[in-house]
Amino acid sequence: MKTQLLAAPISFLTLATVLGCAEGGSHPQTSGAPATVKAKENSMSFHLTSSAFADGADVPPRFTCEGADHSPPLQWSGTPKETKSLALIADDPDAPDPAAPKTTWVHWVLYDLPADAKNLSEGAKLPHGAREGLNDWKQTGWRGPCPPVGKHRYFFKLYALDVLLPDLAKPNKAALEKAMEGHVIARAQLMGRYQKH
Numbered sequence: 001m002k003t004q005l006l007a008a009p010i011s012f013l014t015l016a017t018v019l020g021c022a023e024g025g026s027h028p029q030t031s032g033a034p035a036t037v038k039a040k041e042n043s044m045s046f047h048l049t050s051s052a053f054a055d056g057a058d059v060p061p062r063f064t065c066e067g068a069d070h071s072p073p074l075q076w077s078g079t080p081k082e083t084k085s086l087a088l089i090a091d092d093p094d095a096p097d098p099a100a101p102k103t104t105w106v107h108w109v110l111y112d113l114p115a116d117a118k119n120l121s122e123g124a125k126l127p128h129g130a131r132e133g134l135n136d137w138k139q140t141g142w143r144g145p146c147p148p149v150g151k152h153r154y155f156f157k158l159y160a161l162d163v164l165l166p167d168l169a170k171p172n173k174a175a176l177e178k179a180m181e182g183h184v185i186a187r188a189q190l191m192g193r194y195q196k197h
Helices: 002-007 012-019 037-043 173-180
Strands: 047-049 074-077 085-095 103-114 152-161 184-194
Touching: 037 184, 047 152, 047 184, 074 152, 085 173, 103 173
Parallel strands: none
Antiparallel strands: 047 074, 085 103, 085 152, 152 184
C-alpha cells in the first residue's frame, strides 16, 4: 500500500479510507476536510465531549427547536501543541428522513476559535477572535435539531488547524472545508441523537 501511495496520486476520499480516517466510521461522509497520517495520530488523544449528553445519546430538548434552542456546552482536551486555531462544524447527515437521507443539513459553522480554548459554554458567547459561518438556514450561529421525521444524528466535529484562517466572510460549510484543506492536524467528534416529541 505504501508503494502505491508513493507511486501515484491518490484522491482524498481514497486516502481517508486507507488511513481509516473517513468521518463517522460507517456513517455517511459528512466532511471533505483532508485526512493525513499526522491528523490520525493527533486525533487519538484529541477528544470532544459535552456535559449535556454522552456520545451517541439523546440531545436534551433545550438545545433544540422544541426548547430554548441554546447551543450545547462543549468541552475538549488533547489539543495538539502545533495548533494555531480551531474550527467547529455541526451537521445532520440524516435529513430529511433517516430511512431515506437526501442531504446533510448544517446547524453550526465556527472557525478561528483560539488554540488555547478548552470549551464553549451553553448558549455560547464566542471567544475573542472567533468567527461564525452560515448554517443551512443562511444564518450565523447555532440552530438546533428540528427533524421533520424520525430520530436523526447530529455530529459535532472539532478541527485543530496549523493556521489562523483569514476572514472568510461568513463561509458556509463547503467554503470552510476548502479553506481548511491541508491544515487539519487533528479532529475530534461527538454525536447526539434527537427525535421530535
